[in-house]
Amino acid sequence: MNERAASPEPSIAGLDLDALWLPFTHNRLFKREPRIVVEGTGMYYTTGDGRRILDGLSGLWCCNAGHRHPKIVEAVVQQLGRLDYSPPFQTMHDKGFELATALAALAPGDLDHVFFANSGSEAVDTALKIALAYHRARGEAGRFRFIGRAKGYHGVGFGGITVGGMVNNRKAYASALLPGVDHLPHTHDLEHMAFSRGMPTWGAHLANELENIVQLHDASTIAAVIIEPMQGSAGVIVPPVGYLERIREICDRYGILLIFDEVITGFGRLGHFFAAERFGVTPDIITFAKGVNSGMVPLGGAIVRKSIHDAFMQGPEHLVELFHGYTYSGHPLACAAGLAALEVYHSEDLMARARKLEPYLEAAIHSLKGEPHVIDVRNLGLAAAIELSPRPGGATKRAMEVFHWCFDHGAMVRYTGDIIAIGPATVAQHTEIDRIVELIRAALRVTP
Numbered sequence: 064m065n066e067r068a069a070s071p072e073p074s075i076a077g078l079d080l081d082a083l084w085l086p087f088t089h090n091r092l093f094k095r096e097p098r099i100v101v102e103g104t105g106m107y108y109t110t111g112d113g114r115r116i117l118d119g120l121s122g123l124w125c126c127n128a129g130h131r132h133p134k135i136v137e138a139v140v141q142q143l144g145r146l147d148y149s150p151p152f153q154t155m156h157d158k159g160f161e162l163a164t165a166l167a168a169l170a171p172g173d174l175d176h177v178f179f180a181n182s183g184s185e186a187v188d189t190a191l192k193i194a195l196a197y198h199r200a201r202g203e204a205g206r207f208r209f210i211g212r213a214k215g216y217h218g219v220g221f222g223g224i225t226v227g228g229m230v231n232n233r234k235a236y237a238s239a240l241l242p243g244v245d246h247l248p249h250t251h252d253l254e255h256m257a258f259s260r261g262m263p264t265w266g267a268h269l270a271n272e273l274e275n276i277v278q279l280h281d282a283s284t285i286a287a288v289i290i291e292p293m294q295g296s297a298g299v300i301v302p303p304v305g306y307l308e309r310i311r312e313i314c315d316r317y318g319i320l321l322i323f324d325e326v327i328t329g330f331g332r333l334g335h336f337f338a339a340e341r342f343g344v345t346p347d348i349i350t351f352a353k354g355v356n357s358g359m360v361p362l363g364g365a366i367v368r369k370s371i372h373d374a375f376m377q378g379p380e381h382l383v384e385l386f387h388g389y390t391y392s393g394h395p396l397a398c399a400a401g402l403a404a405l406e407v408y409h410s411e412d413l414m415a416r417a418r419k420l421e422p423y424l425e426a427a428i429h430s431l432k433g434e435p436h437v438i439d440v441r442n443l444g445l446a447a448a449i450e451l452s453p454r455p456g457g458a459t460k461r462a463m464e465v466f467h468w469c470f471d472h473g474a475m476v477r478y479t480g481d482i483i484a485i486g487p488a489t490v491a492q493h494t495e496i497d498r499i500v501e502l503i504r505a506a507l508r509v510t511p
């Protein structure tokens with residue numbers, strides 16, 4: 064058993080928790096019962112009180128090759144011995160070009176130009192701005208609207224929360240959301256798809272709502288549709304069979320760009336470098352982050368179709384084509400980590416490994432059907448979620464208690480609302496998947 068040690072390791076004894084304001088965290092409760100991680104190796108963390116915690120979430124859906132993969136660590140250390148930083152405005156370092164070339168080669172269709180940012184949120188901002196500027200460059204500046212989706216998560220920038228569909232992330236900032244944004248309905252429906260294994264067979268018709276939204280606003284005002292091909296943050300909401308194809312068809316019919324936000328779905332989560340490949344649907348822009356370098360150094364970006372890139376390359380050559388970019392767009396350490404991570408994904412055949420693990424994870428997670436409080440289990444690739452009925456008068460508390468119980472007994476999972484989510488790394492062993500699932504089962508059985 065992995066109970067808390069009586070006294071903390073010297074490394075965290077006396078640590079002052081006060082000054083740090085943690086993101087998306089109940090800070091007061093956390094600081095009374097902190098969970099402090101001091102080391103990570105492969106599938107495991109070590110906490111400040113000396114316990115090993117099995118990582119059921121690949122960090123936060125990002126360490127897809129496991130923690131501190133030695134080849135990625137080595138590449139970052141080497142890069143640090145050569146170049147710490149050079150500006151990406153009007154100069155660039157070699158690793159940025161190499162990584163862009165590698166990503167362009169992996170991306171589907173003619174998506175072959177890469178713009179770097181530092182996070183998923185910045186990647187989304189970048190994609191939205193490219194979409195607006197693209198239409199403007201082609202003389203269609205009237206296309207200013209974005210269509211997102213209910214329950215969508217596109218990071219925390221103002222653009223991202225506007226196209227996103229999570230009310231808690233929007234309500235305090237409602238006065239500052241982008242104008243003109245509309246939302247598709249989400250595809251989560253317990254009545255029709257509870258306990259689906261993989262893609263639900265019900266729900267493709269929900270894509271037809273895009274046609275209604277287009278009729279309402281007129282296609283000439285719509286710049287882009289942005290969706291996660293599989294909704295991650297909302298709790299692994301898997302697209303119905305045929306749904307993404309229909310969204311693609313409607314976008315094509317009306318000259319609307321389709322953006323796939325692949326911040327979670329990319330780099331192995333669904334057993335491929337991109338979900339677009341898995342689903343056989345090619346968007347016009349892909350946003351990525353997280354797994355691109357296995358979470359080692361912050362990196363994100365947007366990959367765009369050739370025709371989008373080329374639309375910008377028309378005016379006088381001495382003029383800047385896109386007024387956008389970040390101090391750390393394509394930081395040398397992040398790019399070095401990205402090149403090494405891609406090499407690891409290839410040389411260890413981790414996409415195929417993820418595909419082979421998928422049915423094992425599916426069987427394991429669906430064995431939780433029938434356990435206390437469980438009203439849905441869903442999965443795709445190396446992502447899965449268990450939805451719980453809310454405790455009367457205490458929504459989200461059950462999932463929070465399961466999360467805490469699992470952490471106290473040796474596994475990191477994720478909770479959001481009354482949903483427990485897991486996303487093991489591509490290097491997970493069967494025994495590790497079993498352990499995560501058995502800890503969740505035990506937690507459910509002791510949670511009132």
Ligand code: PXG
Pocket residue numbers: 123124181182183184185187216217218219291295296297324325326327352353477479
């Ligand atoms: N788009 C998508 C689809 C994401 O999943 C972002 C954008 C934003 O990325 P950054 O790097 O700015 O955080 C994300 C991030 C969760 C969880 O609980 C998911 C994310 C982040 C934190 C928690 O599932 N996704």
Ligand code: PLP
Pocket residue numbers: 388389390391
């Ligand atoms: N704020 C100030 C005052 C700045 O000078 C800059 C960049 O130069 C930024 C914000 C943006 O920072 P970043 O490029 O890291 O996004």
